[in-house]
Amino acid sequence: MDKNKVYVDPLNIVFAKAMEITTYIGLIIMVVFGLLYLFNLHSFVNMKVAVNNWHLPVSTFWKEVKGVEIHGYHWFISNLPAMDCISEIGICILALAPLAGLVSGLFKTKEQKIYTILFLILIIEFLFAILKPIILPSVGGH
Amino acid sequence: MKRFLWFSLCVFILLLLYTNIGLAEIDPVSQTSTGSHWWIWPIILFVFTFIIGLVAPMSGVGGGVLFVPLSTAFFPFSVDFIRGAGLIMALTSALASSPELIRKGLANVKIMAPVVCVSMVTSIIGGIVGLWITNAFPSGKYYIIIALGAVLFIIFIVMLTSKRVEFPEVKEQDSLSKALGLTGSWFEPSLNKIVEYKTTRLLVGIFFFSLVGFIAGMFGLGAGWANVPVLNLLMGAPIKVATSTSMAIISVNDAAAAWIYISKGAVLPLIVIPSVLGISIGARIGAKLAVKAKPVFVKYLVMSVMLLAAILNIIKGLKGLHVI
Numbered sequence: 001m002d003k004n005k006v007y008v009d010p011l012n013i014v015f016a017k018a019m020e021i022t023t024y025i026g027l028i029i030m031v032v033f034g035l036l037y038l039f040n041l042h043s044f045v046n047m048k049v050a051v052n053n054w055h056l057p058v059s060t061f062w063k064e065v066k067g068v069e070i071h072g073y074h075w076f077i078s079n080l081p082a083m084d085c086i087s088e089i090g091i092c093i094l095a096l097a098p099l100a101g102l103v104s105g106l107f108k109t110k111e112q113k114i115y116t117i118l119f120l121i122l123i124i125e126f127l128f129a130i131l132k133p134i135i136l137p138s139v140g141g142h
Numbered sequence: 143m144k145r146f147l148w149f150s151l152c153v154f155i156l157l158l159l160y161t162n163i164g165l166a167e168i169d170p171v172s173q174t175s176t177g178s179h180w181w182i183w184p185i186i187l188f189v190f191t192f193i194i195g196l197v198a199p200m201s202g203v204g205g206g207v208l209f210v211p212l213s214t215a216f217f218p219f220s221v222d223f224i225r226g227a228g229l230i231m232a233l234t235s236a237l238a239s240s241p242e243l244i245r246k247g248l249a250n251v252k253i254m255a256p257v258v259c260v261s262m263v264t265s266i267i268g269g270i271v272g273l274w275i276t277n278a279f280p281s282g283k284y285y286i287i288i289a290l291g292a293v294l295f296i297i298f299i300v301m302l303t304s305k306r307v308e309f310p311e312v313k314e315q316d317s318l319s320k321a322l323g324l325t326g327s328w329f330e331p332s333l334n335k336i337v338e339y340k341t342t343r344l345l346v347g348i349f350f351f352s353l354v355g356f357i358a359g360m361f362g363l364g365a366g367w368a369n370v371p372v373l374n375l376l377m378g379a380p381i382k383v384a385t386s387t388s389m390a391i392i393s394v395n396d397a398a399a400a401w402i403y404i405s406k407g408a409v410l411p412l413i414v415i416p417s418v419l420g421i422s423i424g425a426r427i428g429a430k431l432a433v434k435a436k437p438v439f440v441k442y443l444v445m446s447v448m449l450l451a452a453i454l455n456i457i458k459g460l461k462g463l464h465v466i
Contacts, residue, residue: 012252013244016244019241030414045412050410054410054412057277057283058277084412094230097393097397115255128266
């Protein structure tokens, strides 16, 4: 046995593995479709119009560029064939990577009840962060 | 991963030049209000973030800490989009490095979990408050720019004064840290042995991390500049464990705050994609250069740039408010 082999808690290993896989998926989708968007394939936000308005605060920007108020995730989910919206999905997958790690890690906390509780709290907090724009759109709104 | 990034770089430059130069020739509408061709911006962003990526590993700061204030000071984008992009950049770097650091025993999920329980909430609140200020008040963005300048001053002072302790000695753990089993080990090549460590003062650490989380969410910064001193000097984590665990903390905090920016439409692929690519590729080269370069010189160079950016942001904010 290698004397330099370090013992790392399985909880850490499972967390890392799930986070890594999700990160790669998110990164590839984000970058590939983001590049296709930059090369003028089918887009939701016209780049020329965006550049002319990106000095505006975000709420005014969307009113000027698309004539809409943005709340939640409907704006890119409902326009998925557009390359920038698919790239946005990649960003969402990237932002889900720690949640994937937490959910996977939860199953390795059985013998450490305190971490089961901590991981459950973290998962609930994370789900709240994702759902907050849908269930409480006016809190911190425009 | 490395091949993927290099491939992306080549494809990015070649196709962008080919597609957009051709378009610009036939489309006179492709002029922005500033008189530049619109397509030049992704290239400028890529080059700008590439340089940040080169310098950041040599100076010991995260790329987001340089990107957000410098972009706010020099670029025409709204501070909302800059913070959104900064957050995704910090998130990408943290997610890319954390898994390997965890496997080596350097980043410790057990230290991260109790800290993030609190700091995730404050980072979400920070994101909400930041976007609310810029959009609810006519001059809101100038308040944010001034506050960003002030935060930069704090970062500058932290970098100037804080010392790093390679292997802090923790004689006794507090009861909470002991109950949570906040210990770990990693193989240290410079000593050719396995180093064991334990941390302490968890409650005080959580208090500081809650403040840091708020600032990170509000300004779209990765917060390694604050996480590392708290973990290292206050909680007694060895410096390598502190920097690595800080990455894991940033990955969870910034991911949670990112949803606020995504839902408000403040994460534009037009800004994010060139920035993420530029900083990722630059950081990989920068990490290799850091071995040969004189890190102390680069550190002070970057600190000077941060100080300059702080002053410029405060002047920009005050001008926007017609105070000067």
